[in-house]
Amino acid sequence: xHAIEVEKLRKEFKVHSSRxxxxxxxxDLFTRNYKTIRAVDDISFTVKQGEMVGYIGExxxxxxxxxxxxxxxxTPTAGKVIVNxxxxxxxxxxxxxxxxxxxxxxxxxxxxIAVQESFRLLKKVYRVSDKEYKEHMEHVIxxxxxxxxxxxxxxxxxxxxxxxxxxxxxxxxxxxxxxxxEPTIGLDVLVKLKIRQFLKEINEKYKTTILLTTxxxxxxxxxxxxxxxxxxxKIIYDGSLQRLKENWGExxxxxxxxxxxxxxxxxxxxxxxxxxxxxxxxxxxxxxxVAPLHVSDVISRIVARYDIQDINxxxxxxxxxxxxxxxxxxxxx
Amino acid sequence: MDKYFEMIRIRxxxxxxxxxxxYTGILIYCINIGAYYxxxxxxxNGKSAIQGMSIExxxxxxxxxxxxxxxxxxxxxxxxxxxxxxxxxxxxxxxxYSYLGMKTMQGLGEGVFRLFFLSFPGLIIxxxxxxxxxxxxxxxxxxxALSIMLSFVINSxxxxxxxxxxxxxxxxxxxxxxxxxxxxxxxxxxxxISFYPHWAQEVMKYFPFQAISYIPSMIFTESFRGQxxxxxxLFQLVWSIILLFPLQLLWKVAKKRLVVQGG
Numbered sequence: 137x138h139a140i141e142v143e144k145l146r147k148e149f150k151v152h153s154s155r156x157x158x159x160x161x162x163x164d165l166f167t168r169n170y171k172t173i174r175a176v177d178d179i180s181f182t183v184k185q186g187e188m189v190g191y192i193g194e195x196x197x198x199x200x201x202x203x204x205x206x207x208x209x210x211t212p213t214a215g216k217v218i219v220n221x222x223x224x225x226x227x228x229x230x231x232x233x234x235x236x237x238x239x240x241x242x243x244x245x246x247x248x249i250a251v252q253e254s255f256r257l258l259k260k261v262y263r264v265s266d267k268e269y270k271e272h273m274e275h276v277i278x279x280x281x282x283x284x285x286x287x288x289x290x291x292x293x294x295x296x297x298x299x300x301x302x303x304x305x306x307x308x309x310x311x312x313x314x315x316x317x318e319p320t321i322g323l324d325v326l327v328k329l330k331i332r333q334f335l336k337e338i339n340e341k342y343k344t345t346i347l348l349t350t351x352x353x354x355x356x357x358x359x360x361x362x363x364x365x366x367x368x369x370k371i372i373y374d375g376s377l378q379r380l381k382e383n384w385g386e387x388x389x390x391x392x393x394x395x396x397x398x399x400x401x402x403x404x405x406x407x408x409x410x411x412x413x414x415x416x417x418x419x420x421x422x423x424x425x426v427a428p429l430h431v432s433d434v435i436s437r438i439v440a441r442y443d444i445q446d447i448n449x450x451x452x453x454x455x456x457x458x459x460x461x462x463x464x465x466x467x468x469x
Numbered sequence: 470m471d472k473y474f475e476m477i478r479i480r481x482x483x484x485x486x487x488x489x490x491x492y493t494g495i496l497i498y499c500i501n502i503g504a505y506y507x508x509x510x511x512x513x514n515g516k517s518a519i520q521g522m523s524i525e526x527x528x529x530x531x532x533x534x535x536x537x538x539x540x541x542x543x544x545x546x547x548x549x550x551x552x553x554x555x556x557x558x559x560x561x562x563x564x565x566y567s568y569l570g571m572k573t574m575q576g577l578g579e580g581v582f583r584l585f586f587l588s589f590p591g592l593i594i595x596x597x598x599x600x601x602x603x604x605x606x607x608x609x610x611x612x613x614a615l616s617i618m619l620s621f622v623i624n625s626x627x628x629x630x631x632x633x634x635x636x637x638x639x640x641x642x643x644x645x646x647x648x649x650x651x652x653x654x655x656x657x658x659x660x661x662i663s664f665y666p667h668w669a670q671e672v673m674k675y676f677p678f679q680a681i682s683y684i685p686s687m688i689f690t691e692s693f694r695g696q697x698x699x700x701x702x703l704f705q706l707v708w709s710i711i712l713l714f715p716l717q718l719l720w721k722v723a724k725k726r727l728v729v730q731g732g
Contacts (some may be wrong), residue, residue: 149728209562211725225724233565244560246479248486253479260475261564289486 137221139313139345140183140206145215147176147201175201177369178215185312186343188335190356190377193366194462199349202366203317206347207237220313233262236306240318243298244305245290251301252286255308262309269308276304279334296327303331307338314338316348320355332358353455367462380457387427389450390434394420395443406437420445425452472566473574480578484586491586498535498591499598505531506599520663525602526690527661532595534658534686536588541621541681543576546645549632554640558727569720572632573625580621604691612698616685619705624681626712627652633716636723657683663692677708 152168154160176198183189193199204210205217208224208231217224220234237244245254259269277283280300285293293301299319306314316335320328336359338344350356356363356377363380365373373380403414403422410430415423426434431449438444484491506528513524522530549572552558561568595601604610631648635641653659655678662673662683673679684701687693693701 204559207563209559210727228562229565229567232563235563237563239560242555242557242560244563246483248483249479253482257472257475257479261472261566263471 137185138182138218139185139187139220140181140347141216141218142182142202142206143180143216144178145176145180145202145205145217146174146178146213147198147205147210148213149173149175174369176205176212179366179369179371181364181371181374183345183347185345186339187362188339188346188360189348190360190363191347191349191366192351192353192356192363192458193349197366198369199366200317203237203315203347203349207235207315208232233309234311234313236309236311236314238299238302238306238314238316238319240299240316240321243290243302245298245301247290250287250289251282251293254290254305255286258305258308264309268310272310273304273308276307279337280304280330296323299323299327300331303334310342311344312342313345314347316346316350318350319348320350320352328352328355335359353453353458357454365458365461373461377454381452381454387425387452388431389448389452389456390424390426390431391417391446391448391450392422392424392438392442392444393446394422395445396420398422398442403438406441407434410434473570476571476574477578477581480575481582484579484582491583494539494583494587495591495594498539498587499594502532502535502591502595503598520661522661522663522690522692525600526692528599529601529603530661530686530690530692532592532599532601533689534682536592537617537620537682537685537689538658539583539588539591540580540617541624542583543579543625543628545572545576545625546628546632546648548572548575549629550635550641550645553635562727569629569633569716572629576625576628577621602690604689606691609688609691612702613685613689616688616702616705619702619709620681620685622709623677623705623712624652626709626716627677630712630716630719633719633723636726639728652678652681655679656681657686661687677712680705680708 150170150172152164152170155164155169179198179202191199191202201210205212206219206224208228211225220231222231222234224231245251246257255273277286280303282297282300282304285297285301290298290301303319314335320331323331332355335346335348339346339359346359348355348360361376361378363373363375363377364371397420400414400416403424404412407414407424407426410426410433412424412426412430412434415425417423424434424438435447509524509527509531513519513527517523519527549558552561558568561571564571592601596603627648631641631645634644638644655673655676657679658681662670662679665673680701684693684705688698688701
């Protein structure tokens with residue numbers, strides 16, 4: 137059985153566009169211009185039980201909207217969604233018992249009361265027995281190191297402390313499927329590492345399926361074997377992170393800092409036969425993307441022609457790969 | 470059911486987190502009752518009864534209306550509006566409970582808290598200051614208890630209705646203000662319905678407002694007796710059932726229309 141099955145899922149929003157100026161504002165009182173915006177545009181994918189999937193895209197690409205449809209918060213305009221064998225918005229109350237959700241940008245704990253009171257309420261809400269709670273949550277609390285925070289009101293916690301508590305709260309009923317919408321946003325490196333470590337552990341221990349959206353590619357690299365990439369509401373890549381790297385990340389980047397100004401034409405002409413692509417970074421700094429075989433060739437040609445102040449050779453980072461994909465807008469492979 | 474009781478408890482804790490609010494609350498209620506007492510003394514000015522109510526009954530009416538208000542009054546309409554405005558409603562919808570049911574329970578938690586920590590102490594303080602008349606008939610107290618429960622139900626339903634409208638308008642501060650004023654005025658909190666012109670009393674029969682404050686207060690002051698009490702309670706019961714229908718309908722449409730603001 138698939139944990140998530142999505143077929144031709146679509147969500148449209150009707151937004152009104154305000155007219156400009158005072159006259160426009162008056163006219164808006166009587167008639168309004170409406171525009172339909174397609175936030176999610178006929179996407180289809182499936183996620184297997186126990187998979188950890190990274191769901192990435194730029195701001196406004198439709199990630200959060202998809203998550204909200206998958207969790208039953210929003211009603212899709214068209215298409216089919218089956219999550220954990222149920223239709224999320226039709227059988228909402230039964231369905232949400234089988235999922236856990238963390239929204240990085242909004243708290244689901246009660247602001248004015250101690251963390252443990254929130255936990256206690258959630259325990260009742262999800263009908264978790266004392267025994268199950270003890271077995272499961274003691275471990276979670278220990279791993280996330282939130283024991284000392286439990287008697288503090290949420291408003292007194294730091295962001296990192298709060299986020300660890302949020303994660304624990306989402307896991308009280310030990311759901312087989314976990315949605316994480318930017319869980320590491322604004323956190324320091326140590327907390328991020330702890331959270332990643334923890335997610336890996338519960339995935340191994342309980343075979344928890346995890347769908348994760350993030351802007352931090354390091355999260356994806358640490359956790360997900362598979363990524364789904366979204367752009368303007370459409371899926372532009374769905375496959376393993378490894379393959380993405382192989383197809384896009386083969387080759388190296390050589391960064392040159394020139395002593396004088398150079399133009400792209402000159403550089404391209406010089407390296408025409410070895411298919412190097414050039415990108416300008418700063419005024420006199422250019423990056424060549426070349427196959428590993430040709431690295432020394434490019435360097436010797438450039439050094440022979442120009443005055444060079446600095447040279448760096450790097451692997452393509454995942455972040456770089458993703459940026460390239462967004463800039464060029466095509467995916468081969 | 471467990472989770473709903475737990476929510477009442479949580480709301481209790483939340484109210485306790487802001488204790489000072491409630492001390493000032495008692496003071497405000499006493500001042501209000503005092504102001505109305507002096508106003509009514511001036512109006513009565515030696516007359517033994519107006520519209521069949523003695524000055525003592527009237528003072529008790531005012532005191533009890535305000536104390537009952539502490540119980541049935543809640544801000545769940547504003548809370549729903551706020552949750553939609555800030556997009557927090559998303560978090561509520563991933564919980565396995567009925568959103569409106571949970572909101573009602575939060576209101577009840579707030580109401581019970583105010584009843585014990587605001588109404589009772591407030592009533593004791595005011596009874597020392599002003600001549601109030603408490604019934605010694607246990608049945609009156611029973612009817613009154615039943616009646617304010619129904620007041621709470623009807624007021625909460627109206628609050629939920631007003632709150633859910635935010636799903637469509639996204640901002641309805643104006644409507645919520647208007648609603649609050651209409652309820653204070655037409656529920657009989659400020660002036661008993663029997664003091665209204667005859668035609669207005671007739672019109673009021675077709676609205677649920679008097680079920681919120683007028684009926685329980687009239688029962689408590691024993692201005693309603695016998696069949697009038699039963700009729701009053703039936704009026705409340707019928708309205709609390711009628712209001713369920715538009716609420717369910719509006720909620721069903723609202724969920725489809727939901728837009729989560731702020732990402």
